[in-house]
Amino acid sequence: MRSLFCLLLFFVGVTAVRAQALDFGNAMAQTQWRLEHGRFTCRLVQDIADYGSAELVQRGDGRLSFRVHAMPGLYVGQLTRVALVPAPWQPSGAPQVLTLHSGAADRPVSLTEDAARQVMLGFQAGRFVDFSYPADSAPHVRVRVSSLGFRAALGKLQKCVSKLPSASFSDYAKTTVYFASGSSRLGKSARERIERLAGYLKTYGGVRLIIAVGNTDNVGFATFNYRLGERRARSVADFLRAQGVRLPIRVRSYGESRPVDLNNTAAGRAHNRRVTVTLER
Structure with a gap:
């Protein structure tokens, strides 16, 4: 009888705890x-x-x-x-x-x-x-x-x-960052620009797709430059993801085929070594 009474008290206690x-x-x-x-x-x-x-x-x-x-x-x-x-x-x-x-x-x-x-x-x-x-x-x-x-x-x-800056879609719809010759590593200025873009994307909605397109100058072979442009685009995509951006990112490369400046000067080649990030709504 005592054991039955103790068992009853145990179940009553468990029920009381669960009811809290x-x-x-x-x-x-x-x-x-x-x-x-x-x-x-x-x-x-x-x-x-x-x-x-x-x-x-x-x-x-x-x-x-x-x-x-x-x-x-x-x-x-x-x-x-x-x-x-x-x-x-x-x-x-x-x-x-x-x-x-x-x-x-x-x-x-x-x-x-x-x-x-x-x-x-x-x-x-x-x-x-x-x-x-x-x-x-x-x-x-x-x-x-x-x-x-x-x-x-x-x-x-x-x-x-x-004191916050104004931010509109047109301000961030297209962002371009530049690279050293033969490199796909993001420099300090490029990282800062991508960090600003990531902050916008995490704060403001309405973007459905990010497209990162890599480009190069014409130094070296075309096949090498195509792969270099792809590595540059991927480095930007990876950095965006590391900043917490969860949107889909499409990576492309045009290699040396779409220059925006002449390749016969150092300044022109520097303009062509780039990744352009485009946002689509």
């Missing part, structure tokens, strides 16, 4: 908004204890996004309810559901621009953002993103955005 939700959020003293900026974006980031982080991102053209990053294994693509809820010190009220989001494993939960603007307005009104989704080890996981300190941080974000 996993809650993540910051205490008031731990809540901080951190301003970060890149070439084309400014962001406010709040680290969430034992979970990950949340960030409100604004581009130079004013577009907003809101993302929540989870530590590995905490989010595996479950259907997630995103809602605005009253802060603990505000009068109670029903959650304002912004969206239901289904993502991919170990990728951030990313909201549409409309939902991100609702988040920003909610933070300004002192409300919290509530993320909740089911999990194997608990009925659900709940993540609370606090609005404490947001108003002051928003002023810093807006000041940061005002």
Whole structure:
């Protein structure tokens, strides 16, 4: 009888543990908004204890996004309810559901621009953002993103955005980088140009294909120059991928067959040793 009673207590205990939700959020003293900026974006980031982080991102053209990053294994693509809820010190009220989001494993939960603007307005009104989704080890996981300190941080974000350079598709639709004679190695200037292009591609959508075309001067054999042009194009493609660009990249070579300048001068040959990167929408 005693063993049966102990077994019953064990199952009751397991059920009670499984019935507890996993809650993540910051205490008031731990809540901080951190301003970060890149070439084309400014962001406010709040680290969430034992979970990950949340960030409100604004581009130079004013577009907003809101993302929540989870530590590995905490989010595996479950259907997630995103809602605005009253802060603990505000009068109670029903959650304002912004969206239901289904993502991919170990990728951030990313909201549409409309939902991100609702988040920003909610933070300004002192409300919290509530993320909740089911999990194997608990009925659900709940993540609370606090609005404490947001108003002051928003002023810093807006000041940061005002200093961002403008960026349009026409500015990046075609990028050309140059190479030393006989080389496919990217020099410092070429790397900087490709880094700027990668930053644009990771920030702004609408590009469906990248085409990298390698060219050479007429020094050496035509067959060698064709392969050299291909290696140059591949070095650009590899560098873009190393910068985090996930779009499809098509590599081509015209070798020495399409010069843009005369090959009878050093300056002309330098202009012909190039890769041109074209973006297609």
